[in-house]
Amino acid sequence: MSRDRDYGRREVLRAGGIVLGGSLVSGSTTAADGDGPTTLTLLSYNDVQTAAAEDKDFPRLVTLIEQRRAAADGPVVVVGGGDQIGPHALSPISQWRAPVDVLNGVQPDADVIGNHEFDYGLDAISDVTADSKFPWLATNLVDSETGEAFDGTKSNHIVERGGVRVGIIGLADKGATTGKTNIDFEAEGITIEDYTETGPAEAKRLREEEGVDVVVALAHTGVPDAEALAEADTDDDIDVLVVGDDEIVYRPTEQSGTIVSEAEARANYLSEIELTVEDGSVTSWEGDLLEVTDDIEKDPDASRIINEYRAEVxxxxxxxxxxxxxxxxxxxxxxxxxxxxxxxxxxxxxxxxxxxxxxxxxxxxxxxxxxxxxxxxxxxxxxxxxxxxxxxxxxxxxxxxxxxxxxxxxxxxxxxxxxxxxxxxxxxxxxxxxxxxxxxxxxxxxxxxxxxxxxxxxxxxxxxxxxxxxxxxxxxxxxxxxxxxxxxxxxxxxxxxxxxxxxxxxxxxxxxQRVDRDLPDASVTVDGNGKVVTQFDAPDDVRSVAEDTVAVWTPEGDHLDAEHVAFGEGDETLVVRVDDGDLADTIEDADDGDEIPLNLYAEYESSEFDHIYFERSRLNADVTATVRERGRGRGRGRVGPPGN
Structure with a gap:
């Protein structure tokens, strides 16, 4: 149902890095009272999505969670960052049931409602939560009349492990709600509160009124908005932000006094953060992302569940x-x-x-x-x-x-x-x-x-x-x-x-066709003989031109690569040469006297544009080709200055 601007298509936004022996001090002094430090391990995943329909990495992630649980030196909490139940290839058959059945075997402590939890409609959320043996949190998505969590969800969840009380909240921004679903939340009686206000306020309440030692926020916001949340948490009441939505590799990193981590997506990674808790505070931590590899055996129950659903289609x-x-x-x-x-x-x-x-x-x-x-x-x-x-x-x-x-x-x-x-x-x-x-x-x-x-x-x-x-x-x-x-x-x-x-x-x-800068228009004559040479005044930001990217395109999508390009350092003019016969063949259906609109495209190094995804900027020129009967020209295609 929802189609998001997922950034799993991205490379790493911020590499983060392994952080060992970091320090982080947080609020409450009401728990873990003097018995010495406790090492609390937080395991998290996010955006399982399409992996839920494949007997591949999802069952391996289940195994890895159990392995890390067993290896932990102290209590363990397992949480999700949202977008677990969709989209996946089994949606038309199982809807949310296949991933929920697998996650019930994992027994996570909580997950957060992300935009893809709404893939089956708002009313289906209560069915999802009813089928889940773990709570789904939506702290800042509240019933407009009561101010309480909307139907089927919880505002928070508290678990106590090894004498440590952990408060968990779930947050989503508007980009992961109104921005990525077709649900009219206001008409449905749901208010989307500002996560940068609700999150820190609920974290503080959990510390002061519920006596929690650690606050974990499941933030289906993407990393940039999670960092804004960490900055808004001025009292550092949130210890860890488990992020989902933009699907990037973001290794546990401290931002504005809060640990932020995202485990990409599709069961590719498991985030593991070890928190040292003493006298009701997190005093230090270390963490990393663990890759799910083919060397990890598949959990047999998870594989069985997925394959039983796959057998239905x-x-x-x-x-x-x-x-x-x-x-x-x-x-x-x-x-x-x-x-x-x-x-x-x-x-x-x-x-x-x-x-x-x-x-x-x-x-x-x-x-x-x-x-x-x-x-x-x-x-x-x-x-x-x-x-x-x-x-x-x-x-x-x-x-x-x-x-x-x-x-x-x-x-x-x-x-x-x-x-x-x-x-x-x-x-x-x-x-x-x-x-x-x-x-x-x-x-x-x-x-x-x-x-x-x-x-x-x-x-x-x-x-x-x-x-x-x-x-x-x-x-x-x-x-x-x-x-x-x-x-x-x-x-x-x-x-x-x-x-x-x-x-x-x-x-x-x-x-x-992407275009960053325009060259002047040009006119050429095409008769099938010789060469067509065109020259253009280059924009000021052109440093160099990638010769192997220069080509002429027709409106039908046929294109002809340039056979020679001249633009050197310090040049102000770009010269392009194509074979007249090849160009004539490219527009072979044209009759004598026809004027054919062509486009010339070329990639170039720009002194102005600093691209994130693309390697180079791109030039365009509109070129009008006048067709002359073949063999009747002067032995070569020709053109004067652009426009002549």
Missing amino acids: SLDSPVVESAVPLDATFSSNYHRETNYGNLITDAMRERTDADVAITNAGGIRSDSVYGPGEITGGDIFNTLPFPNTVVSLELTGEELVETLESQVVTLESATGQSFGEEISQQTSGLRFEWVPHEDADELIRDVYVGGEPLDLDETYEVAVNSFIANGGSGYPLEDKPVIDDTGELQATTVVDYLEPRETIAPTVEGRM
């Missing part, structure tokens, strides 16, 4: 053979066009016979690469695990541009500064440029539908998934007219698209 049946790797990684699908994104949206467009198809990057899960080789039904459902159906809407050209613009993250924005500029979607039937900068006149431009320039006043049929059709991921589509509601799962649509094909080899076709 054909998740292990082969669907198609892929000759190329299919890229379902978060980092790729949020930042650029991918071959797997093209495959998904092509399937949606074919199913509805729409002009265009769009899917949100957050709806493509698993953060994995599949193939080359056999692709199974389980692979498809792993990457598209939500109960979303395929819907087609009627949009004007202007509305289509607004829809595409809604997903652009600029480099200068807060998100862009952390994770780089993003296009955040995948498309079919479209070609366009996106300019990821705050000062851009247009974030989306030069849009072509089916090879023809977009008409802002024309209407187009656009296939999307039901989540974004209802306004999910910030798409402005909630009130748009529905042409066709197929009622068919998006994953099923892709499986049906693949099954008739013996082998697939989807490619990246230049559907979404």
Whole structure:
């Protein structure tokens, strides 16, 4: 149901590092009263998600938890950072039951309600909590009338181990609630309190009124917001922040007097923090992330539960053979066009016979690469695990541009500064440029539908998934007219698209072209003879040009690499040469006298832009090619200065 901006697609945001013998002093002096220090071990995981449907790392994580429990020199507390029960490939069959059944065997002390706990609807939360043998916390999501935890959840949970009282609270920010679900919390009578106020206040209450020695906050906020929470906790009442949501490797690190840790996602890591507790305070600590590897044996009960659910459907049946790797990684699908994104949206467009198809990057899960080789039904459902159906809407050209613009993250924005500029979607039937900068006149431009320039006043049929059709991921589509509601799962649509094909080899076709700076427009003549040489005045920030990235593209997506590029240190002019005959072949359907709009793209080192994800900046020039009958030219293609 919810599609989030998960940053598991990211590389490490902040490496953290192993911290040994750190010091951390916190509040209460009412417990652990003089019997000497106690070593309390805190084990945590977060964002199990797609791993819940696979007999792989999840059963190994269960084993690792039991191993670390047994090895601990003192009491142990086990907690989760949210997003455990979705999305995963078994969602259509088991909903929350498969991961909850496995976690019941783990017997964690508490978990926090994250955005993916809402995947099955708000009413289902009470079913989730009823099936769980451990509490789910939502400290700052409260009933608007009573101020108490909303139905099925708890505000806090206190456990006592080895004479140490541990208070646990659960927090979520608006990004993990209203920002990533389609639930109208206000209309449902739920108030989302400011986690930076509620969290420290509840931690202080637990210390003063409940006599706890250690406070652990399960924060489904992502690391940057967790760090803001640590800073807001001015009295240092929160000892540890177990983080979920952005799915990064963040080794236990002290921030503003609080230990912060996140164990990436998909059962890849287990966070282990040892707290020395004496006289009601945490006096020192050490911790690290433990990787879940293939060397760890699978817990047999966890494997049995998962495989029993998998046996109910054909998740292990082969669907198609892929000759190329299919890229379902978060980092790729949020930042650029991918071959797997093209495959998904092509399937949606074919199913509805729409002009265009769009899917949100957050709806493509698993953060994995599949193939080359056999692709199974389980692979498809792993990457598209939500109960979303395929819907087609009627949009004007202007509305289509607004829809595409809604997903652009600029480099200068807060998100862009952390994770780089993003296009955040995948498309079919479209070609366009996106300019990821705050000062851009247009974030989306030069849009072509089916090879023809977009008409802002024309209407187009656009296939999307039901989540974004209802306004999910910030798409402005909630009130748009529905042409066709197929009622068919998006994953099923892709499986049906693949099954008739013996082998697939989807490619990246230049559907979404990133542009940072523009070169002057140019005009060329193409007659199939000689060379076409074009020169451009380069922008001031161009330090060097990567010659192997310079290419000319047609509106249909065909492209021709430049055979020679000249731009040296200190140069102000970029010179590009292509073979006239090859260029003529690229636009071979054109007639004598036709003017063909082409685009030249080139990557370059910029003195201005400091990219987070991309290696280089990108140039664009609009080039008009006038076709002349072959063999009738002067023996070479030619062009004067740009515009001549």
